[in-house]
Amino acid sequence: MMSHQQDQILNFLKSNPDKTEKEIADGICANVYTLHHAIMGLKRFGLVRAKHEGHKVLWEVA
Known part of the structure; x- marks a missing residue:
């Protein structure tokens, strides 16, 4: 179950x-x-993914 x-x-x-x-x-x-911590939970369930652009980490819906 996802948090708010x-x-x-x-x-x-x-x-x-x-x-x-x-x-x-x-x-x-x-x-x-x-x-x-909330994003890491979403990542573990495959709901979001990170893209690395230089020193930045950008997030998007998987």
Whole structure:
């Protein structure tokens, strides 16, 4: 079962792909630290994936 924050992350990324964790946190008014743990959970279930562009890690819906 997904948390409310994970649901917010997925909805945000559907409309705003290729965002950093900081941009996602700002977009859903969340703390970056707690958001990181929520994103890692989504990644484990194959719902989001990371793209590496230089030093940036961008997230999108899988």
